[in-house]
Amino acid sequence: MQPQRTPSAEPGPQPGPQLEPEPVVFGAGALDQLLDAIRRRGFRLVGPVLKDGAICYDDIGSAADLPAGWTDEQAPGTYRLRRRDDGALFGYAVGPHSWKKYLFPPAARLLPPEPPPDEPFAFIGVRACELNAIAIQDRVFLGGRHPDPQYAGRRDGAFIVAVNCGQPGGTCFCASMGAGPRVTSGFDIALTELLTAGDAGHRFLAEAGTARGAEVLREVEVLPAGEADIGAARAVSEHAAASMGRVMPELDLRDLLTRNYDHPRWDDVAARCLSCANCTMVCPTCFCFSVEDTSGLSSGDPAGAPERHRSWDSCFTLDHSYLHGGPVRVSARSRYRQWLTHKLATWADQFGTPGCVGCGRCITWCPAGIDITEEVAAIAADS
Known part of the structure; x- marks a missing residue:
């Protein structure tokens, strides 16, 4: 009998009921409208940045802080940054940081307890594998009879902007673990970055996962997604699933x-x-x-x-x-x-x-x- 390989995405403090509204599209230039709408609601924006020779997670102020035009090459014991031939903002796999460092920090004072952050987190650019990892840690720290108050204080109300992975790394195998590359739940907004020639250009297909995610998208200049956009987004995930650098054997x-x-x-x-x-x-x-x-x-x-x-x-x-x-x-x-x-x-x-x-x-x-x-x-x- 095969074991259940797909991590059940049931985070502790869910951001709200998952929705399935019609997807929309917006140009890459409107990404700052999205970030500003989230910041106005009192969130601390955290996302990918170039730092110390890697793509790491840190505080961001605008889309200009994202690693535009950069990607990573990964192999066993090897990580290198290289330039892309386009301006993709999320055209990389994952770096050395995970969102764990914000929810379960490397060092913390338990007694007297540290207060929770002044502002709830808004994580920008969360991949499917990472969403599943957050769900797993939710289960570890919040799922028992004695929830961890430090973790709960940091996790509570976190706003998640997920990104469907378009370029897995040479060491990725999320598809064979049932954890990606497409996000399915646990997010407020899910983005798929589309890079095509012609008038459509660089744009994002956006899907609201919660009521507050839909509310944020209403403050962005969007258009209804056409069949071509939906098909292009589907192709991004299909290409990523077929391009995994590694495969976990399909065994019990x-x-x-x-x-x-x-x-x-x-x-x-x-x-x-x-x-x-x-x-x-x-x-x-x-x-x-x-x-x-x-x-x-x-x-x-x-x-x-x-x-x-x-x-x-x-x-x-x-x-x-x-x-x-x-x-x-x-x-x-x-x-x-x-x-x-x-x-x-x-x-x-x-x-x-x-x-x-x-x-x-x-x-x-x-x-x-x-x-x-x-x-x-x-x-x-x-x-």
């Missing part, structure tokens, strides 16, 4: 991995793995963290109030499995096996879906170029 991943704990491939990958934790740091769904308490004495200020801080951690660190005097997973073999088996198999036991959305970041940003689709295929070939 849980059964495969849980009955191969002693497979020799784990030794092979351990000989290459540096246990650097890059894969978990760039992963949009990993949620491991450590907690540290400090007091006035430890801070050097006897009068200082005690504090509790949380920071990202990784199952690749030796102390992550520390129990009763020592770590449980002392070898790189056991730590990599734990990560991959949890991500693709036992995660579903906890949360109902795999913990992987096929974004390919773990492959791109692994300095040893370890490819999880390749590792799964190697285990499957001997099983």
Whole structure:
């Protein structure tokens, strides 16, 4: 029996009921009208920018801050920016950042609790794989009996402008994980960037996913989408689905991995793995963290109030499995096996879906170029 591979997009604080109104189109020059309409509603705009030799997420003020005419080339252990021959604003795959850094920040004070941001976030340019990753983290932090107040305060009311992916990277495999490339739910507005010659030129097809998304679009100079526009948008997603750089084997991943704990491939990958934790740091769904308490004495200020801080951690660190005097997973073999088996198999036991959305970041940003689709295929070939 095949496991459910498509992450169920059921974010905790949904932006509102999903709508299915008629799509509209607007010229690329009107994108600032969209951003201004969102900002007027009190949102903090965050989107893709060129920074530190990569396409990262940061605060933006207008469409001029977006990476116009840039794309990325990705392969195992390789990431490079290069110029496009057009002015596409979202003509790249994904960079080292995920939206996790805003909803579940790398470091936060738990006690006394930090207040939520003054302005709710508006995420601009969220891909389908990333929407599914947000839905997974919603389930982790908000789905149990004890919702995480830090996460809830940052997630509450977030406005999401999704973008249907038109150019997957060389390490992407979201299509085989059922997580893309086309967005289906969890967004306020979904855009498809269309680049054609002639009078139509550079434009966006926009679909409202919620009532507030439709309200924003009413403040943009739009035209009803014609059949040619709808067909062009469909072609963008179809081309992306057919252009994935990687494919996850179509197998019962849980059964495969849980009955191969002693497979020799784990030794092979351990000989290459540096246990650097890059894969978990760039992963949009990993949620491991450590907690540290400090007091006035430890801070050097006897009068200082005690504090509790949380920071990202990784199952690749030796102390992550520390129990009763020592770590449980002392070898790189056991730590990599734990990560991959949890991500693709036992995660579903906890949360109902795999913990992987096929974004390919773990492959791109692994300095040893370890490819999880390749590792799964190697285990499957001997099983």
